[in-house]
Amino acid sequence: MELPPDPPGGVQPNMPNNPNRQNLRVKAAEWMSNNPEAMALFRMYARKLVTVRRRFGMKLLIERVRWDSHVRTNSDDGFKISNNHGAYIVRQLINEMPAMEALVTCRETRY
Numbered sequence: 145m146e147l148p149p150d151p152p153g154g155v156q157p158n159m160p161n162n163p164n165r166q167n168l169r170v171k172a173a174e175w176m177s178n179n180p181e182a183m184a185l186f187r188m189y190a191r192k193l194v195t196v197r198r199r200f201g202m203k204l205l206i207e208r209v210r211w212d213s214h215v216r217t218n219s220d221d222g223f224k225i226s227n228n229h230g231a232y233i234v235r236q237l238i239n240e241m242p243a244m245e246a247l248v249t250c251r252e253t254r255y
Contacts, residue, residue, distance in 0.1 A: 172232035179217045182225065183233075185209045190237050190244060199247050202230040 176183055189208050193200050209215065210225050217224050231250070238245050 168228055169232055172229040175217075175226070175229050176233060176236060179215075182209055182213075182215050182217050183236075185213050185215060186233060186237060187240065190241060194241055194244050194247060197247065201248065202234040203227075205234075206230050 186205055186209055189205050206225055206227065215224075234248055234250060238248070238250075
């Protein structure tokens with residue numbers, strides 16, 4: 145799976161005061177690639193919201209996949225779905241469903 149697009153302004157993936165911090169974009173891309181079943185649920189729920197033209201936040205989708213489904217995920221951090229991945233999952237969904245862009249607001253990411 146390819147990485148979601150870089151954030152506007154070319155923000156660096158690591159904070160200068162923490163050189164050991166792993167690139168969150170890369171980790172999110174790995175998670176998305178390793179969890180196709182969960183990504184299919186994100187796509188399904190997002191399509192439903194796009195169809196009814198309802199504005200929503202990524203947190204809604206994360207909680208829905210996390211709690212309304214019995215999907216098992218492959219994750220090295222011990223969480224079913226890390227909140228850190230939400231920004232990158234939503235950008236991937238927008239790439240796949242451009243109509244979704246008008247329904248969500250993305251803030252600039254630092255990583």
